[in-house]
Amino acid sequence: MTDRLYYTDARLDRFTAAVLAIADDGRRVVLDRTAFYPTSGGQPHDVGTLGGIAVVDVIDDDERIVHCLADPIGVPVGSMLVGQVDMTRRVDHMQQHTGQHLLSAMLSDEFGWPTLSVHFGDETNTVDVACDDFDPTMLAALERRANALIVQNRRVTVSFEDAADATGLRKPSDREGELRIVTIEGIDRSACGGTHVDYTGEIGALLLRRAEKTKGNTRIEFICGHRAVSRARVDAELLTTAARMLSAAPHDLPGLVEQQMQRLTEGERERKRLVADLARYQATAMWTASIPDGDGVRRLVVPVTGPVKDAEPLAQQLVALGFCAVVVTNHSLGGVMMATAADTGIDAGQRLRAALQAVGGRGGGSPRLAQGAIPDASQLPVVLESLGFLTPLPEPLA
Numbered sequence: 001m002t003d004r005l006y007y008t009d010a011r012l013d014r015f016t017a018a019v020l021a022i023a024d025d026g027r028r029v030v031l032d033r034t035a036f037y038p039t040s041g042g043q044p045h046d047v048g049t050l051g052g053i054a055v056v057d058v059i060d061d062d063e064r065i066v067h068c069l070a071d072p073i074g075v076p077v078g079s080m081l082v083g084q085v086d087m088t089r090r091v092d093h094m095q096q097h098t099g100q101h102l103l104s105a106m107l108s109d110e111f112g113w114p115t116l117s118v119h120f121g122d123e124t125n126t127v128d129v130a131c132d133d134f135d136p137t138m139l140a141a142l143e144r145r146a147n148a149l150i151v152q153n154r155r156v157t158v159s160f161e162d163a164a165d166a167t168g169l170r171k172p173s174d175r176e177g178e179l180r181i182v183t184i185e186g187i188d189r190s191a192c193g194g195t196h197v198d199y200t201g202e203i204g205a206l207l208l209r210r211a212e213k214t215k216g217n218t219r220i221e222f223i224c225g226h227r228a229v230s231r232a233r234v235d236a237e238l239l240t241t242a243a244r245m246l247s248a249a250p251h252d253l254p255g256l257v258e259q260q261m262q263r264l265t266e267g268e269r270e271r272k273r274l275v276a277d278l279a280r281y282q283a284t285a286m287w288t289a290s291i292p293d294g295d296g297v298r299r300l301v302v303p304v305t306g307p308v309k310d311a312e313p314l315a316q317q318l319v320a321l322g323f324c325a326v327v328v329t330n331h332s333l334g335g336v337m338m339a340t341a342a343d344t345g346i347d348a349g350q351r352l353r354a355a356l357q358a359v360g361g362r363g364g365g366s367p368r369l370a371q372g373a374i375p376d377a378s379q380l381p382v383v384l385e386s387l388g389f390l391t392p393l394p395e396p397l398a
C-alpha cells in the first residue's frame with residue numbers, strides 16, 4: 001500500500017521513500033509513500049524524477065501507485081529513493097482543478113446547471129453541464145462572476161470525514177468509510193482525491209473560451225491560472241497578426257473580414273463573367289478562321305495544358321455558333337472533352353465513349369457534351385482520328 005503524501009500536502013515536491021516492488025526490468029516502481037499524483041478523477045498524472053530517473057507516467061493501481069520510469073532504476077527492493085515532482089506542471093493542475101470546483105459550484109448554485117462530466121487536457125479543459133438552451137452571449141457574464149469569486153480569496157481545505165456523517169456534499173458519494181472532502185469556504189463541498197490550491201486567489205484567473213451543444217447538454221471550455229494568461233497571449237498575437245495583414249486594428253477585424261468576404265464573392269462573380277466574355281470572343285475568332293469539312297461541319301481541336309473541363313465555356317461558345325464540333329485535349333494527362341452543335345447530328349456522348357474504349361480509356365456524356373480520359377496520352381491522335389478529326393494538333397492554349 002502506498003501512502004499518498006499529496007492528500008495532505010499538495011505543495012510537497014521532494015520526498016524520500018522505500019521501494020516496495022519493482023517490475024518491468026526496473027521501469028515500474030512501487031514506493032511505500034509518494035508525492036506523485038497518479039492519473040485519476042480526470043486530473044492528469046505528475047512528472048518529475050525518481051532516483052534521478054525521469055518519471056513519465058504515474059498509475060493508480062488500487063491501493064498502490066506505480067511510477068513508470070524512462071530508464072531502469074537498477075536498485076533492489078528496500079532501497080531508499082528521492083522523488084522530485086515537477087511543480088510547474090503540478091501547480092498548473094492544481095489551478096485547473098480548483099477552478100473547475102469553483103466553476104461547477106457556481107454553474108449549479110447560481111444557474112441550476114449541475115456538472116455531468118469534466119475533462120482536463122494538456123491545453124484546455126471542459127465541463128459538460130445539464131443545460132439544453134445555453135446562450136453563448138452569457139459566457140462573459142459567467143466568466144466575470146467566476147473571477148469575482150476567485151478574487152474573494154476563499155479558503156480551500158481538505159478534511160477526512162466518514163461517509164455516513166459527511167453532509168452538504170455537492171454530489172453524494174457512493175463510497176463507504178472515510179471520504180476525502182475538498183471544501184471551498186461557503187461555496188462547495190465535494191468528495192475528491194485531486195490536488196488543489198489553498199485559496200481561490202491562487203487559481204489566478206479563469207477564462208471561458210467557448211460553449212457548444214453536446215448531446216442535449218452544454219460543453220464549456222475553460223482555462224485557469226498561468227495557462228489562461230498564456231492562452232490569452234496566444235489569442236492576442238493571432239489577432240494582432242491577422243489585423244496587421246489587413247492593416248487594421250484588431251477591434252475592426254470582424255467587420256473588415258465580412259467586407260473582404262463580400263468583395264471576394266463579387267470578384268469571383270466578375271471573374272466568371274469575364275471568362276465567359278473571353279470565351280465568346282475567342283470562339284467567334286476560331287470559328288470564323290476555321291474551314292468547314294465536306295459535310296459543312298467545322299471540326300476544331302483545342303489542346304489545353306490544364307483540366308479539359310476548364311475549356312468548357314469556350315467549347316460551349318463554339319458549338320453555339322452552329323455546324324461545329326469541338327474536341328478539347330490535354331496531351332500530358334490524356335483528358336478529352338467533346339462538344340457538338342445539335343445541327344451537326346453528331347452524338348458526342350456515343351462517339352467519344354466508343355473512341356475512348358477502343359484505346360482502353362473511359363468516358364461519356366450527353367449527345368451535346370462528353371468527357372473522358374485515356375491511360376496512354378500518346379494514343380490521342382488515334383482517338384481524334386476515330387472521332388473524325390484529322391486536323392494536325394496545334395500548340396496547346398496556355
Ligand SMILES: [Zn+2]
Pocket residue numbers: 097098101182192193194195196
Ligand atoms: Zn478536486
